[in-house]
Amino acid sequence: MSDSLHRSIIDTMRVLPKNKLFAKTQTIPGYGHFLTPLRKLILDYSDWSPVHDGLRSYLKGPFVKVAQANPDVEFVVRMVHRNGNGLLRGHYVNGRDKVICVNKLTQSEVAKKVDILLNASGLQIRSMKNLQLQHAPGAESARGIWSSLHAAKGSAGAFKI
Amino acid sequence: MSLRTSLRPALRAQLSRAFIHTSPALDPAPGPPLPDIAATSVTASPPSTIGESSVDAQASSCSSSASSSSTVSSATAAARKPRLTQFRADPKYAKLLSTPPKPIASLPSHLPPLISESSSPSPSSSSSSSSSSSSSSSSHTSSTALPKSIPSAISLLKSQSTPSTGIYVLARLHTRTYLLHPRDILTLPTLKPVKRPGTTLSLTRILEVGSRDYAIRSPSADAKVLRKYMDYDARSLETVPMSIAKVQVTVLEHTRGVMMTRFKYKRRGGFRKTIRRKPGWTRLRVGDIILGDGGQA
Numbered sequence: 255m256s257d258s259l260h261r262s263i264i265d266t267m268r269v270l271p272k273n274k275l276f277a278k279t280q281t282i283p284g285y286g287h288f289l290t291p292l293r294k295l296i297l298d299y300s301d302w303s304p305v306h307d308g309l310r311s312y313l314k315g316p317f318v319k320v321a322q323a324n325p326d327v328e329f330v331v332r333m334v335h336r337n338g339n340g341l342l343r344g345h346y347v348n349g350r351d352k353v354i355c356v357n358k359l360t361q362s363e364v365a366k367k368v369d370i371l372l373n374a375s376g377l378q379i380r381s382m383k384n385l386q387l388q389h390a391p392g393a394e395s396a397r398g399i400w401s402s403l404h405a406a407k408g409s410a411g412a413f414k415i
Numbered sequence: 416m417s418l419r420t421s422l423r424p425a426l427r428a429q430l431s432r433a434f435i436h437t438s439p440a441l442d443p444a445p446g447p448p449l450p451d452i453a454a455t456s457v458t459a460s461p462p463s464t465i466g467e468s469s470v471d472a473q474a475s476s477c478s479s480s481a482s483s484s485s486t487v488s489s490a491t492a493a494a495r496k497p498r499l500t501q502f503r504a505d506p507k508y509a510k511l512l513s514t515p516p517k518p519i520a521s522l523p524s525h526l527p528p529l530i531s532e533s534s535s536p537s538p539s540s541s542s543s544s545s546s547s548s549s550s551s552s553s554s555h556t557s558s559t560a561l562p563k564s565i566p567s568a569i570s571l572l573k574s575q576s577t578p579s580t581g582i583y584v585l586a587r588l589h590t591r592t593y594l595l596h597p598r599d600i601l602t603l604p605t606l607k608p609v610k611r612p613g614t615t616l617s618l619t620r621i622l623e624v625g626s627r628d629y630a631i632r633s634p635s636a637d638a639k640v641l642r643k644y645m646d647y648d649a650r651s652l653e654t655v656p657m658s659i660a661k662v663q664v665t666v667l668e669h670t671r672g673v674m675m676t677r678f679k680y681k682r683r684g685g686f687r688k689t690i691r692r693k694p695g696w697t698r699l700r701v702g703d704i705i706l707g708d709g710g711q712a
Contacts, residue, residue, distance in 0.1 A: 284665040284700030285598050288613040291668070373612060375668040375698075382602045382672050382696045390598030396576065396583040398627055 346376025565709035658710030
């Protein structure tokens with residue numbers, strides 16, 4: 255296909271003009287609805303390695319109930335061959351994945367790591383120390399923003415700043 | 416000359432074009448048109464004060480320069496037409512000068528209404544109308560009387576807000592008070608017991624619910640009362656009941672934050688240690704604030 259023909263096809267398919275700002279809808283996860291951010295959880299184990307004892311007993315034990323309690327998550331159990339590491343790999347809806355190595359961990363420790371992956375949202379770990387309140391996109395405060403020109407005048411008749 | 420008192424029509428027009436809100440109540444009634452500058456004796460315009468826009472200052476400086484030039488040489492003033500008379504004579508601007516500009520109602524105003532100088536805003540006063548909690552409303556205009564019943568107070572709030580906009584809540588979680596709007600994300604230290612993401616929790620201790628001009632506030636919202644309150648004694652804190660306002664939060668996630676390292680040492684003793692900790696956080700999405708009917712109280 256020639257370059258000009260290709261470009262003309264793309265231009266006809268273009269619904270919105272380029273280089274222009276249009277209002278975009280943004281998702282507000284957790285508002286009125288909730289979709290589990292974890293979509294897939296892969297458990298890599300090996301059949302013979304003593305280092306995967308905890309992982310194997312977890313898979314034989316509480317794992318099935320956990321999988322049944324989370325029907326919206328796809329659980330994949332894979333056997334690794336030849337010196338593979340025991341891994342929990344969680345794939346999230348935002349495209350990121352969290353990987354946790356579970357070598358030499360006991361069954362209860364493996365269960366805790368699975369809980370970490372189930373409770374997380376996939377966002378990159380960042381400091382939340384000064385992140386107490388985040389407002390919705392485009393939200394305004396209900397009480398408005400204080401303005402000295404619109405506030406009551408003081409007793410002297412001057413604006414109180 | 417302050418922004419609130421007399422504004423000359425031409426300047427008012429300029430200000431309205433610049434999207435500065437001028438309430439018609441504050442503008443003086445359109446009087447007779449200004450006399451010709453060349454004919455009258457000119458007084459210098461006063462220096463610009465706080466509240467005067469830059470446009471106003473420019474115009475006043477222009478007019479003062481025009482006026483000063485005419486006083487200096489009165490003979491040439493009659494020959495030279497000052498800028499203002501040209502402005503007024505132009506038919507293009509005749510409509511602007513004759514009609515006072517209307518306030519721009521279509522633009523969303525994020526500022527509260529201008530308070531007229533005669534009436535001062537009534538401070539929030541508590542008037543107990545029910546045994547369970549005191550309801551009080553604060554209004555900007557002194558003409559609005561305080562509502563006598565809880566349903567009327569709620570209807571005042573509803574007139575200014577919807578469950579998702581224009582409304583806020585002061586909610587207490589453990590030992591902290593948070594000012595929450597719908598759709599906010601609240602990040603807290605790990606909330607125990609740990610509930611799975613997607614769980615909705617109800618905020619039971621609401622101290623205040625309000626909109627832009629009105630609020631229903633319990634006396635517990637004051638720091639004086641909160642200071643005496645111990646969190647394990649749930650009955651003693653007087654809160655806004657669920658019949659008036661309901662808020663739910665959804666658990667988004669439980670995460671761990673960035674590793675924090677703290678180095679402790681004491682000199683000359685060989686005491687050194689590094690403390691590493693990863694704080695746990697729970698993130699909650701605030702839902703709509705739903706006003707009830709007041710429980711027929």
